[in-house]
Amino acid sequence: MGKYLRFGLLICIILVAFLNGNQNSTAFAATTDVQAIKNGGVVYYKNVFSLLYDELNEGVTLTKKVQDYSTKKWVALDSVTIVKTNASKYIYFSEEADADKYIKAYKTKNNVTLKKVDLNTIKTSALEKYNKEAPSIVLNASTTNQTNTDVTVNVDVTDNKKVTLKKWLIGTKPANKFSIAGTGKTLTDNSFTVSENGTYTVYALDNDGNKRTKSIIITNIDRTAPAITLSIPESDVTAVSKKIQVSTTDDTGIHDQKWAYGNKEVEYFVDKGSRIAPLQNANQKDKIIALKNGVYTVYAEDKFGNKAVKTITIDGISEFTEVTQTGVHCEVCRMDLYNTDPNKVYSAKAIDQEGTTHYFCRIGCMYHQEHANGIAFTNKYVRDYSAAAPRLNNWIAVENAVTVKFKNGETAKGIMGWNLFHFADLSSTASYLGVSKENVVAEKLENIAEYTKTNNKGMNYQYEVDKVAQ
Incomplete structure (x- = not known):
């Protein structure tokens, strides 16, 4: 009686093992000729199809072996000839000649012609089954434009069964990594946020034990x-x-x-x-x-x-000191202002919001610095041309100055103003021009300021003057 009970128990163990697809038990090992090295141990499978499907499901590549039908030795799966004996049963031969001999003998004995099966055909079938049953994952970044903010990865998981678990990890990870307790961040919503460039992997598991991973590469975060x-x-x-x-x-x-x-x-x-x-x-x-x-x-x-x-x-x-030092430049155009001629001095200056004074060869450079280069001035001044040389401290607030174009024949370049001279009042202006006060034609300050915003004409020389200093 005990003998029959032990035999029945063995049959139950074998049946459970086959229903589970693979089993790492001594009893099951005696009934199968397919094995793989998985997580450092030997795992047995009911057939090659189950092994290949398990590889896909775990997202790994295993060391795969089958038992040679003739010698009973374990050999690499990729090196054998596979013969299909029925709908789900395969046998394996290290030598193709042995496979041909077996097929011939089987034909003679059973009047049935067995066929050799290419391993890639079995792999394709396993992949088709996996694609049909494993969850589908679609990943999209919230933006692909360059940004210095976090990027949200939107996750869409669908399956023909119920999805029981979703996780994500940094890096390219196979499905089996997510089976380790405490590994991965659980997805409670259908998105997660990342703050650095890199590869991110999402994992999904359904209630049939089918798994899938999908990776996305983020490259557009610039901090x-x-x-x-x-x-x-x-x-x-x-x-x-x-x-x-x-x-x-x-x-x-x-x-x-x-x-x-x-x-x-x-x-x-x-x-x-x-x-x-x-x-x-x-x-x-x-x-x-x-x-x-x-x-x-x-x-x-x-x-x-x-x-x-x-x-x-x-x-x-x-x-x-404004005049007596050699090698002084206009802040904008870099024009050299030498002490060999006391007239060659700054004709405009301004004070910025920090209280620093900026000096310029002419009013155009001053406005150009303010408008084109974005500097903020609180006060602006021009020098009184009617003052006696060397005109050290004769400054007039721009809003109070009378500004006119230089007279014909006046050597304006390098002196004061570049086309424009400034005076403290109408009387001194009229005296310079040789006309009555009523006939003085003054330049409007707003026109000068507006001109320097959009037109740098007359200042192009500036980048060729000081080549020695470069």
Whole structure:
């Protein structure tokens, strides 16, 4: 009686193993000729189809072996000839000649011709079954445009059965990785948010145990701030000013550049700072003229709002005097203002919101700095042309000045104003022009300011004048 009970128990174990598809038991091992190395151990399968389906379902590639029908030795699946004996049964031969011999003998004995089956045919069938039964996953990013904000990955999972679990992980991961307890982040909604570029994998499991993973690559998050390099040319030894060379790089392109005197944080430049104008040619390397010692801060912002600041400390500049120092430049056009002619001095100056004074060779450069380069001035002045040379401290607020074009024959270039001269009153203006006060034709300040916003004519020379200093 005990003998029959033991036999019946063995039959039950074998039946359960076959219904489950594979079984790592000694009893089941005795009934199958298909095995694989899985998670470091030997796992047995009822047939090759089940093994190949398990590979797909777990998202892994296993070391697969089958038992040679002739020698009973375990050999690599990819090296054998497969013979199909019935709807779900296969036998395997290391040598194709042995397979042919078996098919011939079987034909003689049973009058049935068995067929050899290509492994790829079985793989295709397993894939078709897997695609039909495993969950379907579609992933879409909330945006594919470059951004410096988080990106939402929208997840759409469908299945012919009930989906019981959805997870996601960073990286390209097979389905079996998600089976480890505590691995992966559970998807409660149909989306998740990422803050860095990379590959992200989503996993879905249905109530039949079918699994699928799908990966998406995010490449459009840019949180890298521009790189700023500041330097002073070795050749720049002037004691009255120094050139700060600025090099700003970013993978996506620079949107804005500013500078300010003092050690400033990024937040300062939201509504303050002097905008750095683009270079006009390859030889124009110096972007900021430092007129006093101290810390200077340069700010850069790329096209996606990433911001950075860099500071540089300037020393060695002597106290500034307007006329008597050699090598002084207009802040915008860089025109040299030498002391060999006392008339070759600044004709315009302005004070910015930090209290720093900026000097210019003419009113056009001053307005150009304000409008084209984004600097904010609180007060603007021009020099009184009727004052006696060297005209050191004879400044007039622009709104009070009388501005006229120079007379025919006047040598205006390099003196004061570039086509425009400024006077404190109508009397001195009329005296200069040689006309009565009633016949003075003054330029309107608003027209001058508007002209410099859109027209740089007459200033093109500026980038060729100071080549020696480059």
